[in-house]
Amino acid sequence: MPFIPHTEDDTRAMLDAIGVASIDALFDEIPRELKHARLDRVPPAVGEMEIMRAMQERAERDGRWLNFIGAGAYEHHIPAAVWQIVTRGEFYSAYTPYQAEASQGTLQLLYEYQSMMAAMTAMDATNASLYDGASGLAEAVLMAVRLHKSSRRVLIPATVHPVYRAVVRTIVSNQDIEIVEAPYCSDEGVTVPDALNRHPAGSLAALVIPLPNFFGCLERVHQLTDWAHERGALVIALVNPIALALLTPPGQWGAAGADIAVGEGQPLGVPLSGGGPYFGFMACKLTHVRQMPGRIVGRTLDLDGKPGFTLTLQAREQHIRRSKATSNICTNQGLAVAAATIHMAILGAEGLRRVALASHANLHALVDKLEAVGLKRRFRAPLFHEAVIATDGPAGPFLERLRERGILGGLDLQDSYPELSPGLLVCATETKTPADLERYAQAAGEARRPAPLAS
Amino acid sequence: MSIPIDLRYTDSHEWARRETDGTVSVGITHHAQDRLGDIVYVESPAVGKQVRQGQECGVVESVKAAADIFAPLSGEVVAANQDLSGAPEKVNQDAYAAWMFRLRPSDPAQWDQLMDAAAYQKLVESESH
Numbered sequence: 001m002p003f004i005p006h007t008e009d010d011t012r013a014m015l016d017a018i019g020v021a022s023i024d025a026l027f028d029e030i031p032r033e034l035k036h037a038r039l040d041r042v043p044p045a046v047g048e049m050e051i052m053r054a055m056q057e058r059a060e061r062d063g064r065w066l067n068f069i070g071a072g073a074y075e076h077h078i079p080a081a082v083w084q085i086v087t088r089g090e091f092y093s094a095y096t097p098y099q100a101e102a103s104q105g106t107l108q109l110l111y112e113y114q115s116m117m118a119a120m121t122a123m124d125a126t127n128a129s130l131y132d133g134a135s136g137l138a139e140a141v142l143m144a145v146r147l148h149k150s151s152r153r154v155l156i157p158a159t160v161h162p163v164y165r166a167v168v169r170t171i172v173s174n175q176d177i178e179i180v181e182a183p184y185c186s187d188e189g190v191t192v193p194d195a196l197n198r199h200p201a202g203s204l205a206a207l208v209i210p211l212p213n214f215f216g217c218l219e220r221v222h223q224l225t226d227w228a229h230e231r232g233a234l235v236i237a238l239v240n241p242i243a244l245a246l247l248t249p250p251g252q253w254g255a256a257g258a259d260i261a262v263g264e265g266q267p268l269g270v271p272l273s274g275g276g277p278y279f280g281f282m283a284c285k286l287t288h289v290r291q292m293p294g295r296i297v298g299r300t301l302d303l304d305g306k307p308g309f310t311l312t313l314q315a316r317e318q319h320i321r322r323s324k325a326t327s328n329i330c331t332n333q334g335l336a337v338a339a340a341t342i343h344m345a346i347l348g349a350e351g352l353r354r355v356a357l358a359s360h361a362n363l364h365a366l367v368d369k370l371e372a373v374g375l376k377r378r379f380r381a382p383l384f385h386e387a388v389i390a391t392d393g394p395a396g397p398f399l400e401r402l403r404e405r406g407i408l409g410g411l412d413l414q415d416s417y418p419e420l421s422p423g424l425l426v427c428a429t430e431t432k433t434p435a436d437l438e439r440y441a442q443a444a445g446e447a448r449r450p451a452p453l454a455s
Numbered sequence: 456m457s458i459p460i461d462l463r464y465t466d467s468h469e470w471a472r473r474e475t476d477g478t479v480s481v482g483i484t485h486h487a488q489d490r491l492g493d494i495v496y497v498e499s500p501a502v503g504k505q506v507r508q509g510q511e512c513g514v515v516e517s518v519k520a521a522a523d524i525f526a527p528l529s530g531e532v533v534a535a536n537q538d539l540s541g542a543p544e545k546v547n548q549d550a551y552a553a554w555m556f557r558l559r560p561s562d563p564a565q566w567d568q569l570m571d572a573a574a575y576q577k578l579v580e581s582e583s584h
Contacts, residue, residue, distance in 0.1 A: 149501070290496065315495070315496070315516040315517070315518075315519075315520065315521040316521075320519070320520060320521055321521050324521075324523075
């Protein structure tokens with residue numbers, strides 16, 4: 001379907017046909033005092049040449065860093081073919097797929113994406129994506145409360161990403177839902193199962209279980225899943241998609257499997273790009289599918305018996321259910337999901353496994369090198385691609401000295417986890433070479449020594 | 456057939472039938488299923504739930520719409536029709552046989568507040584332009 005702007009003659013003809021003098025006249029229902037006459041503080045338009053130069057100058061200010069920060073957004077290699085294919089017009093400017101007969105390409109891609117995510121999470125049904133991992137977790141909380149029907153209290157471990165916890169609180173704050181935090185063991189770095197026992201059976205709608213958690217540590221997912229189900233609570237798995245190539249997927253947690261699985265899809269072919277756009281994935285058991293928000297693509301037969309794809313179960317969505325819909329979302333992250341689907345297709349299950357293994361190996365190599373220069377790993381639990389490292393002096397100056405050497409050494413934890421301060425969250429993915437790890441360790445060793453006095 | 460005279464009706468297009476054991480069966484009318492189109496899902500209230508007259512207590516979903524079901528009388532829900540979960544199309548086939556839930560009414564006086572067939576007929580006619 002081509003998008004061709006109207007000419008002035010087209011516009012004139014249409015206005016004449018309906019007997020209206022001008023486009024502005026179509027808006028005269030809006031009270032005059034609500035209209036802005038001009039945008040006074042917007043500078044005059046510049047041409048493409050000036051804009052490109054301005055953007056290039058700004059991009060150069062980003063610099064080039066050796067990046068060891070994860071904390072929810074991960075640097076992975078994206079094969080060149082991914083964005084070459086995604087930027088084809090058929091994917092890049094395809095319209096939103098409400099009209100099935102005009103959108104089979106988009107719908108087939110979304111169906112394939114859904115199938116891949118269902119396989120990766122080992123769950124029955126998935127949606128066509130949400131905005132990001134954090135809002136996806138909030139949607140999972142809302143969904144679990146709807147499904148539970150009696151409790152409106154959800155237990156979220158303190159080991160869940162602090163930004164995700166803040167986003168959940170913001171989104172559920174007017175929904176009469178209580179969020180309770182569960183503490184972690186300061187020795188292991190994971191949620192303490194015994195500390196959960198203060199919550200009597202029936203008192204919780206859901207327990208969120210991250211894998212890995214914010215510290216990179218692996219929680220006791222089977223034990224926690226069974227604990228929640230025994231107390232009549234649903235289980236919301238919050239998972240990293242690369243980790244799923246190595247670790248037990250949520251559909252196989254505990255005796256019955258997780259009820260809902262969500263996470264951030266950025267590691268699958270979406271560049272860091274200053275924090276977004278990313279996408280959230282969501283999967284659930286088939287019995288819960290009517291309460292799952294977001295678009296769902298189904299495969300069916302048309303009037304002639306030929307297979308085709310369409311949006312399905314739309315009566316859950318806000319364009320039909322309005323204020324009683326499962327969510328107010330009426331879109332999905334189409335372009336990011338297209339990139340992720342192509343990325344997963346190119347890498348395949350084996351390729352994703354190799355990415356996960358290389359990330360795992362690099363993180364452990366880095367931790368060993370840092371321990372050799374006196375920077376200790378904080379927690380005993382097994383790790384996936386991230387670790388909390390204790391610095392012996394304040395983390396800020398340490399990171400500054402690494403920056404002087406072109407290295408982003410990690411995330412300072414003092415604001416989000418003051419009890420772990422001074423400490424850093426350090427990440428290593430498959431993008432790091434042995435020389436990179438050596439460079440970090442050398443710089444870290446030098447950064448620990450006091451700076452020489454100026455003479 | 457499309458508005459049986461032995462039933463009572465609400466202005467939200469539910470029908471109610473008094474059973475011999477004193478319970479009342481509830482469903483949606485032929486007119487309602489016709490307007491909704493192919494029914495794909497019925498969510499009845501939970502057994503044991505206390506409902507008030509006029510309170511929304513369930514949902515009927517079709518391919519193009521989702522409509523709330525309102526309790527015609529106050530009382531306790533004593534049964535939900537399990538047949539409809541696997542075969543929601545029964546509502547389209549015979550709306551008056553496809554009861555959605557049964558309740559034990561708590562206030563006998565409310566029965567007379569419901570519309571009879573003639574009054575419901577007038578409502579349907581007035582909504583049809």
